[in-house]
Ligand SMILES: [Zn+2]
């Protein structure tokens with residue numbers, strides 16, 4: 001995969017945050033780090049769990065506020081799924097393939113869907129965001145638990 005490493009993803013996020021004059025608080029540094037390392041998208045609870053392993057003083061509501069701040073600043077986005085909100089960084093344009101039942105998901109690089117994305121932009125004059133598309137289905141686990149009739 002042609003993904004940037006955790007380190008440069010963190011730098012990229014901070015370059016954006018520095019541009020809006022965001023202070024480098026401990027919570028922001030930690031949340032950005034966790035999201036940069038994640039291979040998919042994480043809920044606030046999952047982000048907090050990873051941080052609490054080393055920094056138990058950072059509580060869930062701080063993580064909540066920090067994630068909301070990153071969304072506001074356009075550094076992160078929320079997975080377009082009606083279940084528990086899961087967040088990812090905005091650095092690499094991608095399409096979400098999501099299980100509509102359990103929220104299991106993978107990121108597909110937007111380049112792989114280049115012509116579809118280009119067509120969507122042409123036909124709707126829509127400025128697609130960094131995570132502007134989602135494909136929905138049911139994952140193998142959900143299919144085996146509840147076969148569709
Ligand atoms: Zn599923």
Ligand SMILES: [Zn+2]
Nearest residue numbers: 079088096131
């Ligand atoms: Zn995403």
